[in-house]
Amino acid sequence: MEKFTTAVIGGGAAGLVCAARLQGDGIVLFEKLVRVGKKLSATGNGQGNISNAEVENATYFSVADGGTTLAKRIIGEYGRDSFVDYIHMLGGLCICDERGRIYPASRQASSITDLLRREVAAHGVDVRLGTEVRAIKKTEGGFLLTVSSSGEERRCFAENVVLCAGGKAAKNFGTDGAGYGLAKSLGHTVTPVYPSLVQLKADTRWTKTLKGIRAQDCDVRVLVDGDEVLALSGDVIFTEYGVSGDAIFRLSAYIASSLEKDVRLLLDFAPTVDEATLRDFLADKQARLGGEELLCGVVNNQIGRAILRRYGEEGGDVAALVKRFDVRVTGSLGFDYAQVTKGGVPTVEVDENLQSKKVKGLYLAGEILDVDGQCGGFNLQWAYASACKVAAAIDKK
Ligand SMILES: Cc1cc2nc3c(=O)[nH]c(=O)nc-3n(C[C@H](O)[C@H](O)[C@H](O)COP(=O)(O)OP(=O)(O)OC[C@H]3O[C@@H](n4cnc5c(N)ncnc54)[C@H](O)[C@@H]3O)c2cc1C
Known part of the structure; x- marks a missing residue:
């Protein structure tokens, strides 16, 4: 032997x-x-x-x-x-x-x-x-x-x-x-x-049309059972199953063992402008130019349309949706x-x-x-x- x-x-x-x-x-x-x-x-x-x-x-x-x-x-x-x-x-x-x-x-x-x-x-x-x-x-x-x-x-x-x-x-x-x-x-x-370090599955009801779209330098806040556990910036890519991109990979390390809980990502598509300023800007733009292309030139056009569609169905406030677009995480792509x-x-x-x-x-x-x-x-x-x-x-x- x-x-x-x-x-x-x-x-x-x-x-x-x-x-x-x-x-x-x-x-x-x-x-x-x-x-x-x-x-x-x-x-x-x-x-x-x-x-x-x-x-x-x-x-x-x-x-x-x-x-x-x-x-x-x-x-x-x-x-x-x-x-x-x-x-x-x-x-x-x-x-x-x-x-x-x-x-x-x-x-x-x-x-x-x-x-x-x-x-x-x-x-x-x-x-x-x-x-x-x-x-x-x-x-x-x-x-x-x-x-x-x-x-x-x-x-x-x-x-x-x-x-x-x-x-x-x-x-x-x-x-x-x-x-x-x-x-x-x-x-x-x-x-x-x-x-861990994995793409996430998410409820795609509001992001179905965004497959392949990258939200660049997006600010992301991560909520687990309502508590904010992490905030970071990076790229978020919308996919068929949910979300990917470097921000998602990085944050997955923090929530990998929490996916059974209620996990929400709050995406800020306009991180360089605060919500009140954005709200005023959009109100002024709407008064001057009308609301049809309200988010054109503010965020990626397709993301803008997805936000307006959500606003049309859910109501609320467009500025809040731009700054706090809620994505519910339902799992990850798994070990493979x-x-x-x-x-x-x-x-x-x-x-x-x-x-x-x-x-x-x-x-x-x-x-x-x-x-x-x-x-x-x-x-x-x-x-x-x-x-x-x-x-x-x-x-x-
Ligand atoms: C696609 C990808 C990209 C990554 N990129 C990065 C990066 O850029 N930076 C970073 O820090 N980390 C990265 N990682 C993570 C990193 O590669 C791993 O954490 C690291 O390789 C772990 O090293 P390890 O030696 O413990 O295990 P591994 O590198 O996984 O090696 C284990 C080895 O053991 C062998 N083995 C298993 N069982 C047996 C057995 N019974 N008999 C004989 N051989 C066996 C396997 O074949 C394998 O070769 C990445 C991982 C992946 C999958």
């Missing part, structure tokens, strides 16, 4: 970083897909938004208690500069855009995968592609792994196991939630999980379309080095843990930081 010092399960962002940073011999990386970093290579619309200038002040989420604090502490140790320096050390340069998003200067996410793949090879890591870890059993001094490759099952032994099998989002990248089963088989629990999983293995079940408190020698890193970030490079930063933490802890042993 083959024996290894450390088996890294999952050749995604966290697994690659962990394998590349582990010192010494006997390291194996199992990836069930035929190539490593498939998801990493698709991140940031293929450009690889790996971190963010604001990462140290960012909000991280968790379903169970403890994830946010743990993420902050570990990212405090392995933050943006650490990640950028590491990429530099591997031979890549990073750039920061006007919104603080950090990318490889190549603007190719695949180049981050290439740099990591090269480093993993240079460290002599044994990379087993197309090899799925089916079962892990704790044994004397380590773990017995059952791995499957080309329809054939084999057993191997590893002193340490790093579980970086990702979450449940975007299963076409190898992540269908099966990693949670491996964690559970070793005594861990998993919180409820929710799709989500970029990230909210929830996972609770962080109270790992120690400060991300070693399992249930099974010695088992470590967890990346999205499989109950930590998720906002849109903008925060999730790859977590994958990097948590993987660095684990590699350092194993090396210290």
Whole structure:
């Protein structure tokens, strides 16, 4: 039977970083897909938004208690500069855009995968592609792994196991939630999980005619059961099923676990003018020019017509509809379309080095843990930081 010092399960962002940073011999990386970093290579619309200038002040989420604090502490140790320096050390340069998003200067996410793949090879890591870890059993001094490759099952032994099998989002990248089963088989629990960074389904009664229309730099307020939980600005795109666009992606991280509740988006299509001024302007315009094209030149023409149609049926006040257009959220497009999983293995079940408190020698890193970030490079930063933490802890042993 083959024996290894450390088996890294999952050749995604966290697994690659962990394998590349582990010192010494006997390291194996199992990836069930035929190539490593498939998801990493698709991140940031293929450009690889790996971190963010604001990462140290960012909000991280968790379903169970403890994830946010743990993420902050570990990212405090392995933050943006650490990640950028590491990429530099591997031979890549990073750039920061006007919104603080950090990318490889190549603007190719695949180049981050290439740099990591090269480093993993240079460290002599044994990379087993197309090899799925089916079962892990704790044994004397380590773990017995059952791995499957080309329809054939084999057993191997590893002193340490790093579980970086990702979450449940975007299963076409190898992540269908099966990693949670491996964690559970070793005594861990998993919180409820929710799709995050995802398009939202909504009541389209008033927006049916707006399919494909983008409301640019829209101010969006988010109400859950009547309480405002968030306000942000960005693009909102109306779709057949509801709403998409960068503002929607960003706010989905805050409400992913609240979609059973009454969630409303209040869209402000004219954020540069206050409601009273707009009301006066529209009253004057109506008196001078009539009401037919009242919103022409004020908001996007199609949005203007949708507002006037709603006003025609619901009554009320046109200025209020422009400033507070209410969209009722009815769900999300789900895990297949989500970029990230909210929830996972609770962080109270790992120690400060991300070693399992249930099974010695088992470590967890990346999205499989109950930590998720906002849109903008925060999730790859977590994958990097948590993987660095684990590699350092194993090396210290
Ligand atoms: C389309 C898309 C775009 C994104 N863009 C960004 C972005 O720009 N910035 C950002 O910060 N985040 C982005 N994300 C999120 C980010 O990619 C993830 O949070 C991050 O990749 C998680 O890293 P991970 O290593 O924990 O898991 P993953 O990268 O998901 O890797 C897990 C790996 O484990 C493998 N695996 C699973 N089970 C087994 C098993 N039993 N045996 C062997 N292998 C197994 C899988 O095949 C997979 O390769 C994006 C996500 C998607 C889907």
